[in-house]
Amino acid sequence: MSPTAFQKCIDPQCGATYSVDEILVACPRCGNLLDVQYDWEKMSPPKNLSHFEQYWSQRNIPQRFSGVWRFHELLPFTELENCLTVGEGQTILRESEGVARFTGMKSGNLFLQYEGMNPSGSFKDNGMVAATTHAKLVGAKSAACASTGNTSASLALYCSCIGWMKAIIFIGSGKIAYGKLSQALDYGAMTLQIHGDFDDAMARVKEVSKELGIYLVNSVNPFRLEGQKTIMFRILEALRWNVPDWIVVPGGNLGNSSAFGKAFHELKMLGLISKIPRLAVINAAGADTLYRLYEQEGIRWNGGSPDRTRINAFFEQMNRENRHASTIASAIEINRPVNLEKCLRALEWCDGVVRQVTDQQILDAKAQVGACGFGCEPASAASVAGTKVLREEGIIQPDERVVCVLTGHQLKDPTATVAYHSGDKQKFEETLAVRGVTQAEYANHPLQVENDVDDIIAAIREIDN
Ligand SMILES: *Cc1c(COP(=O)(O)O)cnc(C)c1O
Ligand SMILES: [Zn+2]
Secondary structure: OOOOEEEEEOOOOOOOEEEOOOOOOOOOOOOOOEEEEEOHHHOOOOOOHHHHHHHHHHOOOHHHHOOOHHHHHHOOOOOHHHOOOOOOOOOEEEEOHHHHHHHOOOOOOEEEEEHHHOOOOEOHHHHHHHHHHHHHHOOOOEEEEEEOOHHHHHHHHHHHHHOOOEEEEEEEOOOOOHHHHHHHHHOOOEEEEEOOOHHHHHHHHHHHHHHHOOEEOOOOOHHHHHHHHHHHHHHHHHOOOOOOOEEEEEOOOOHHHHHHHHHHHHHHHOOOOOOOOEEEEEEEOOEOHHHHHHHHOOOOOHHHOOOHHHHHHHHHHHHHOOOOOOOOOHHHOOOOOOOHHHHHHHHHHOOOEEEEEOHHHHHHHHHHHHHOOOOEOHHHHHHHHHHHHHHHOOOOOOOOOEEEEEOEEHHHOHHHHHHHHOOOHHHHHHHHHHHOOOOOOOOOOOOOOOOOHHHHHHHHHHHHO
């Protein structure tokens, strides 16, 4: 394996380093999170980002076709030929006139990075390809994750494609969108429905995988986050290597936001960009731990020593109140984000802000995203809803360039979409009203018409007027 890559504890007070051959999900010395780091001095990183354009003409090589591995030189923890791929990262950045109008941005300045185009339909594939590549290098035979759905869909897909590794999936009971559960089952993964929520499933999978020696692919896995850095590289690529002013991303377990911060920090350090964009992480109001800690309690990275006494007190109070995450945006329905400290570091590097948005705001934003061409799942729309809030507050200026990351595909969670649009009162009650959603302002109701040509034509004429 690459002698110039290693794992390193994120706590500067500890700073312990470990080989990339080791399977670790936390620092054995202090228990904090690990990064994958590189000895850049001993490597020859590219001198400018346009360097990567030479790979556009090498799409016959699977690793160059991959939207992750064509940036291999920026995540070189193993040689290119060892890297697995199923064609992930063929995603697109698109300007959206309609979403610009909805969020109050100037026309031409609002971009959507559509990660729903990945093989399993969410950004998770960017990370999973890196984690499974690492799993192969260390000889793992089975891999596990706890998931709100998309991580499990992604792991299940990679395991079924590569053939030699077994996927074991832990999900909370009743808290998973059907599109996602159906993927895990269809790809043939062993699926365990734990009687509890995501946070419970997460705690159990850590214990069980340690006991049984199973490779853990949750976003505590530092290799996953290396793959997720490439989402930012592709955004820069699509903007002809210009850095936008803002990256807006939903926050759940905070792996993405952590990876994005690391990506820009490294690019800046390598002299490949001259400025770092600001980062906005958007929580759902029903799962707003980061928002409370960062914006209300004022917790900061603080050079690697965030106020852990107050963070612990916060979680203890959450336990005492028996507070559980609750939002229609199931992918970010998480109250104990495992990458909290890494995300605080990213917010520091990127002069970040955190906001929370209600399920009503999320669903209205989602309907706008759909009407403008890229359907997304509820969690993804938090980025658009959050942009609108930050624009209204005057934090984002209308002439700044904003990229909202659409993390997952529309078809992941059809239940929420149908409940919003169909006009079926019972579905609205059961799925949305219970979450405090009172209206569907942008609903596109299907029309009920008789099985009769004249009636159908009359109905169409009516709508056209
Ligand atoms: C996993 C996921 C998120 C949350 O990302 P984190 O890295 O856990 O913060 C958001 N949206 C979708 C669609 C996801 O699958
Ligand atoms: Zn440590």
